[in-house]
Amino acid sequence: MAKKRSKSRRANSEKKFPQTTRAGFVGAGITEKSLPDYVVAELKYESPVVFTTSRFTAPAAAAPEAAGLNKTLERFDVAKLRSQFGLKSKEIRARIDVASSLTEAPTSAAVMKKGADSSFFQSGFVQVVPKDGRDAKKIAAALERNSAVYEAYVAPRPVPSVPTGSKRGSRNFEPAQGYLYDPPDGIGAAGVWKTAGAKGEKITVCDIEGNWNRKHEDLPRGIKLLGGTVINDIGWKNHGTAVLGEIVSVSDSKGCVGIAHKASAAVHSAVVGGVFNTAGAINNAASKLKAGDVILIELQATGPNQKYVAMQYWPDIFSAIVAATNKGITVVEAAGNGNENFDLPIFSNTGLQKDSGAIVVGAGIPPANYFDIDNSYNLIGVPRSRIWFSNYGKIVNVQAWGYHVTTLGYGDLQGGSQNRWYTLRFSGTSSASPIVTGAVACLQGRSKVKNGGPLTPARIRQILIRTGTPQVKGPGVPLSQHIGPQPNLLKAIRLV
Amino acid sequence: MTPGTPLPEGSEVRIPVDAKLKEEWRYDPERRLFRSETGKRFSPRESLPKGSRIVYKAPILAEADPDGLSEAERDLRRYIQIILPKGKSAKDFVEEIRDWPCLQEAELGPDVSLPGGVSP
Numbered sequence: 001m002a003k004k005r006s007k008s009r010r011a012n013s014e015k016k017f018p019q020t021t022r023a024g025f026v027g028a029g030i031t032e033k034s035l036p037d038y039v040v041a042e043l044k045y046e047s048p049v050v051f052t053t054s055r056f057t058a059p060a061a062a063a064p065e066a067a068g069l070n071k072t073l074e075r076f077d078v079a080k081l082r083s084q085f086g087l088k089s090k091e092i093r094a095r096i097d098v099a100s101s102l103t104e105a106p107t108s109a110a111v112m113k114k115g116a117d118s119s120f121f122q123s124g125f126v127q128v129v130p131k132d133g134r135d136a137k138k139i140a141a142a143l144e145r146n147s148a149v150y151e152a153y154v155a156p157r158p159v160p161s162v163p164t165g166s167k168r169g170s171r172n173f174e175p176a177q178g179y180l181y182d183p184p185d186g187i188g189a190a191g192v193w194k195t196a197g198a199k200g201e202k203i204t205v206c207d208i209e210g211n212w213n214r215k216h217e218d219l220p221r222g223i224k225l226l227g228g229t230v231i232n233d234i235g236w237k238n239h240g241t242a243v244l245g246e247i248v249s250v251s252d253s254k255g256c257v258g259i260a261h262k263a264s265a266a267v268h269s270a271v272v273g274g275v276f277n278t279a280g281a282i283n284n285a286a287s288k289l290k291a292g293d294v295i296l297i298e299l300q301a302t303g304p305n306q307k308y309v310a311m312q313y314w315p316d317i318f319s320a321i322v323a324a325t326n327k328g329i330t331v332v333e334a335a336g337n338g339n340e341n342f343d344l345p346i347f348s349n350t351g352l353q354k355d356s357g358a359i360v361v362g363a364g365i366p367p368a369n370y371f372d373i374d375n376s377y378n379l380i381g382v383p384r385s386r387i388w389f390s391n392y393g394k395i396v397n398v399q400a401w402g403y404h405v406t407t408l409g410y411g412d413l414q415g416g417s418q419n420r421w422y423t424l425r426f427s428g429t430s431s432a433s434p435i436v437t438g439a440v441a442c443l444q445g446r447s448k449v450k451n452g453g454p455l456t457p458a459r460i461r462q463i464l465i466r467t468g469t470p471q472v473k474g475p476g477v478p479l480s481q482h483i484g485p486q487p488n489l490l491k492a493i494r495l496v
Numbered sequence: 497m498t499p500g501t502p503l504p505e506g507s508e509v510r511i512p513v514d515a516k517l518k519e520e521w522r523y524d525p526e527r528r529l530f531r532s533e534t535g536k537r538f539s540p541r542e543s544l545p546k547g548s549r550i551v552y553k554a555p556i557l558a559e560a561d562p563d564g565l566s567e568a569e570r571d572l573r574r575y576i577q578i579i580l581p582k583g584k585s586a587k588d589f590v591e592e593i594r595d596w597p598c599l600q601e602a603e604l605g606p607d608v609s610l611p612g613g614v615s616p
Contacts, residue, residue, distance in 0.1 A: 430613065
């Protein structure tokens with residue numbers, strides 16, 4: 001990606017952390033006074049400025065830039081400077097060589113060519129911690145006027161969940177559902193909900209896997225099991241519940257809110273007659289759905305390289321998907337978590353190199369889930385680059401968050417009875433594909449209102465690809481490892 | 497990161513032999529034998545243990561008039577599963593099943609898992 005950087009972070013964080021989203025949901029509205037505000041300043045790639053705990057320094061050629069920054073700091077009572085990513089001083093100083101070799105306003109591609117790794121990108125982020133948090137805004141504004149600074153902003157506060165008046169004391173986790181928010185971070189779901197039909201109205205989504213907690217407090221009543229027998233296992237049950245939660249969590253003051261929370265949900269187990277019969281499940285589900293509805297295949301299986309691959313590798317499943325899409329049913333399929341390249345010769349003439357009509361979904365790295373701030377995001381890579389485990393290749397059409405998705409089930413975020421379990425760590429192409437499924441339901445719901453009927457699956461897929469926020473490369477994960485763009489509903493809705 | 501959630505240990509879900517019928521063959525579940533359009537018959541009884549089942553993967557399509565089906569549906573209606581009884585492994589039978597005259601191909605069913613779970 002040879003694009004100039006855009007200063008979207010500050011605008012996004014300011015939009016998100018006030019506690020009301022566009023859809024009017026009230027998030028966690030607490031202010032933790034014991035957490036002082038601080039400033040995050042990002043140094044320009046080409047500025048060979050570094051910092052200690054008290055001041056900025058630079059080699060002679062860039063000494064005026066460091067001096068300018070220190071002059072700014074002197075105007076305020078600053079407690080300390082520290083690395084946003086906890087880098088040691090040696091790692092911070094290492095940025096000097098790369099930065100000194102760069103021309104003005106380099107693209108990220110140019111920076112990578114100079115040998116920059118993730119440490120280099122992280123080394124430019126400095127936290128400026130004032131003694132009085134009320135100075136943070138002024139410090140940010142003053143720092144941003146300095147030529148060495150790319151941008152500076154008051155750090156967004158982690159947003160813990162709090163009781164929001166539910167009689168049963170359940171909590172509201174919507175602020176942690178970053179995938180709902182505007183691109184480039186999320187898919188812009190919350191931004192289109194005000195458009196008639198775009199909450200997935202009159203669309204049914206059928207999830208094919210193995211078990212679900214259909215009695216979860218945050219799922220709509222009446223989710224039908226269309227066929228198959230459930231797998232009696234808590235892991236499988238949590239998984240299905242998490243998937244449904246991303247798509248159809250009820251919009252209220254507790255728990256999560258689904259991307260297409262006005263859509264209807266149904267489920268079908270892939271186990272039929274005591275064995276897996278995914279093709280049969282797809283075919284049976286398709287027979288009970290109508291054009292415009294969506295089938296989600298939340299399964300993977302071991303391929304010829306002993307790595308997980310997408311289910312359309314198997315020819316009967318490929319045919320079942322083709323048959324469903326021919327009926328106008330959009331099929332969304334997890335690419336699988338095998339770190340497998342579908343373009344390898346071994347997959348010639350298999351479903352991994354042919355178009356089944358499905359939307360195949362890879363897993364991308366999220367920016368953060370706005371809740372679980374533990375620096376792990378920076379360790380796994382660059383947002384919207386391929387996560388190491390995601391399968392990739394030409395048939396992988398789009399990506400979505402494949403890590404730390406907040407949704408229902410598992411109980412790591414809220415425990416208690418199973419019906420009140422929530423997680424902020426749902427991951428894999430498992431977490432990515434329901435995001436895309438929700439996006440499809442939003443677009444099809446909108447199309448029914450606007451056009452009087454749904455779009456074809458091919459058109460839906462084309463819109464998602466064309467309008468999506470592009471994939472980004474990261475260290476060790478070049479763009480040739482294709483997982484496609486992340487849906488952008490704000491743009492996509494205009495093409496419906 | 498857990499790349500997948502496998503079936504739980506001790507799961508009742510079995511691995512079948514997944515097979516595709518040759519174009520001119522059909523399975524008659526009532527008589528438990530295969531018939532070809534040209535009148536040939538093949539009984540699988542001798543090569544399978546007692547309690548084995550043979551089912552169509554897409555029974556709705558298997559019963560439908562093929563003329564009213566799409567090409568993908570006509571393809572899908574040819575797939576069957578041979579399900580061995582408890583205690584018998586499909587691995588031990590797949591080679592012999594491949595030799596059945598009515599089949600175009602036969603493989604062990606895929607080792608299916610979930611593409612994710614919760615990560616640390």
